Amino acid sequence: MIVFLSNVARNTVVYKTLSIIPNTCNLPVASMAVLSSSLSFIFICFIFRSFYISNAIVPVNETFHYVNQGDFGIYDSEYAPTYRPLPPFTSPFQFCFYNTTPNAYTLALRMGTRRDQTLMRWVWEANRGKPVRENATFTLGSDGNLILADADGRIVWQTNTANKGVVGFAILSNGNVVLRNSAGNFVWQSFDSPTDTLLVGQTLRVRGGPTKLVSRESITNNVNGAYSFVVEPKRLALYYKNNMRYWSTSFTDLDKDNLNIVNATLDIAETEYEENNFHIVRCGLDKFSSTVFPYLNLGTVLYNSSLSYLRLGIDGNLRLYTYRANVRGNAWTLLYTLFDRRMNENGKIFEDECQLPNRCGKFGLCEDSQCVGCPTPNGVFAWSKDCDTKSPGCKTSGFRYYELKGVDHFTVKHTTGDGPVKKSDCESKCTKDCKCMGYFYHTDKSRCWIAYELKTLTRVGNSTSLAYIKTPVS
Numbered sequence: 001m002i003v004f005l006s007n008v009a010r011n012t013v014v015y016k017t018l019s020i021i022p023n024t025c026n027l028p029v030a031s032m033a034v035l036s037s038s039l040s041f042i043f044i045c046f047i048f049r050s051f052y053i054s055n056a057i058v059p060v061n062e063t064f065h066y067v068n069q070g071d072f073g074i075y076d077s078e079y080a081p082t083y084r085p086l087p088p089f090t091s092p093f094q095f096c097f098y099n100t101t102p103n104a105y106t107l108a109l110r111m112g113t114r115r116d117q118t119l120m121r122w123v124w125e126a127n128r129g130k131p132v133r134e135n136a137t138f139t140l141g142s143d144g145n146l147i148l149a150d151a152d153g154r155i156v157w158q159t160n161t162a163n164k165g166v167v168g169f170a171i172l173s174n175g176n177v178v179l180r181n182s183a184g185n186f187v188w189q190s191f192d193s194p195t196d197t198l199l200v201g202q203t204l205r206v207r208g209g210p211t212k213l214v215s216r217e218s219i220t221n222n223v224n225g226a227y228s229f230v231v232e233p234k235r236l237a238l239y240y241k242n243n244m245r246y247w248s249t250s251f252t253d254l255d256k257d258n259l260n261i262v263n264a265t266l267d268i269a270e271t272e273y274e275e276n277n278f279h280i281v282r283c284g285l286d287k288f289s290s291t292v293f294p295y296l297n298l299g300t301v302l303y304n305s306s307l308s309y310l311r312l313g314i315d316g317n318l319r320l321y322t323y324r325a326n327v328r329g330n331a332w333t334l335l336y337t338l339f340d341r342r343m344n345e346n347g348k349i350f351e352d353e354c355q356l357p358n359r360c361g362k363f364g365l366c367e368d369s370q371c372v373g374c375p376t377p378n379g380v381f382a383w384s385k386d387c388d389t390k391s392p393g394c395k396t397s398g399f400r401y402y403e404l405k406g407v408d409h410f411t412v413k414h415t416t417g418d419g420p421v422k423k424s425d426c427e428s429k430c431t432k433d434c435k436c437m438g439y440f441y442h443t444d445k446s447r448c449w450i451a452y453e454l455k456t457l458t459r460v461g462n463s464t465s466l467a468y469i470k471t472p473v474s
């Protein structure tokens, strides 16, 4: 993934250019007045509008109308759904209706072919959280609007591209689904509306575009889950419930040269080492200055891995899968896992699984990617899925704190917390806040973290890291 940078000074430039006259004609009247109030402009608009309206007809052979009915496909797909393949297909991508719970269908793009004899994956979807039923329809009308409607005709999802000059629909070979105008430009593209997956060439933007991936709730429930992968001016970051950061990149060069991230694109770069051609799949920063070249290296492969995708998983982990067309039985390789229990050659763990908020459930102690205990006021007991805390209630006299030594909250590693503050001030902040479940305090730097959810605690073996957990006084 390349992340383009710009200087702060450069950021004051307005990136959006208004060079296509027909587009400006669709702006609200107020902004048109700012752009130009001249009669000639309006006149040009008028001519272009009529030109476009009279030509805004999708040729009949490019329009389609598919109904969600009939036989199910028989090959294995991710999440083990039933599904119906639709005709739009560009190898290895195909549109399908799939459901993981009865009569709740998602319109999605599937990657993989039955020739692979491997699990096919869902890499884009139109209607997460808004399922449709049997007899739902997927239509490209002659006005150029692409519509997913439920069986009763209610529009569930659409591209809002009616009368915008669309003349054709295509699934490109990289998995981007596009609506094109007669000049060949994309009036709409699926790459601008990702859910939890980025294909190669797909971009997240700090401004003016999709800024994040959002995880799926569970295998059976296709609604937004708790995790997001976000591109920000200074970092790529992972959040639990929008505000609890559990991972981020630290690109020190960004601050040194006062640079900001503009966008981040999943990217394959070719490099050569001796006789071999390696393709580096990366997620990082690039270009704007020759001295700044930070990126997140996602792995190296010996074959052309242009057909790859980055996925924010149900568990909040980030993984990169590469696909090899025209092989039998082993088309997919898991190339990169951000939080991994494996070691690299130096015996150093990349990022420990303990960093995943839900690795050890509601309240579990984690060490070296393993759940090792269940903290209680009476000591640490054996870990189980059901480890939890008792609700402390809101009355100050109704709870007390117990101490855990050498543990950190999942937010501690990648956030700075408050401070320097005294421990008593940190405690008093938590005591006054009914929703605070406990606080974390580093005695060496006097820093304080308030925790609204405890989840996975990491054992750090450092006596300067302390946790104080609320527990009801019985």
Ligand SMILES: *[C@@H]1O[C@H](CO)[C@@H](O)[C@H](O)[C@H]1NC(C)=O
Residues within 6 Å of the ligand: 004, 005, 006, 203, 262, 263, 265
């Ligand atoms: C990302 O930003 C750079 C710099 O503004 C720009 O040149 C490039 O086209 C952008 N890429 C995408 C895909 O928007």
Ligand SMILES: *[C@@H]1O[C@H](CO)[C@@H](O)[C@H](O)[C@H]1NC(C)=O
Residues within 6 Å of the ligand: 059, 061, 062
């Ligand atoms: C529709 O017809 C045009 C002109 O004959 C052709 O170029 C185009 O490929 C056709 N589109 C489809 C989807 O068949």
Ligand SMILES: *[C@@H]1O[C@H](CO)[C@@H](O)[C@H](O)[C@H]1NC(C)=O
Residues within 6 Å of the ligand: 069, 134, 135
């Ligand atoms: C779908 O529509 C067909 C008619 O086209 C109808 O026979 C069938 O019962 C409908 N299915 C459902 C589940 O409503």
Ligand SMILES: *[C@@H]1O[C@H](CO)[C@@H](O)[C@H](O)[C@H]1NC(C)=O
Residues within 6 Å of the ligand: 173, 270, 304, 305, 306
């Ligand atoms: C890799 O495959 C893609 C899609 O098939 C192709 O466009 C690209 O040129 C290939 N790159 C190399 C280096 O072979």
Ligand SMILES: *[C@@H]1O[C@H](CO)[C@@H](O)[C@H](O)[C@H]1NC(C)=O
Residues within 6 Å of the ligand: 444, 460, 461, 462, 463, 464
């Ligand atoms: C404990 O924390 C201090 C300060 O952050 C650090 O310098 C030290 O290396 C840590 N010790 C261990 C065993 O991690």
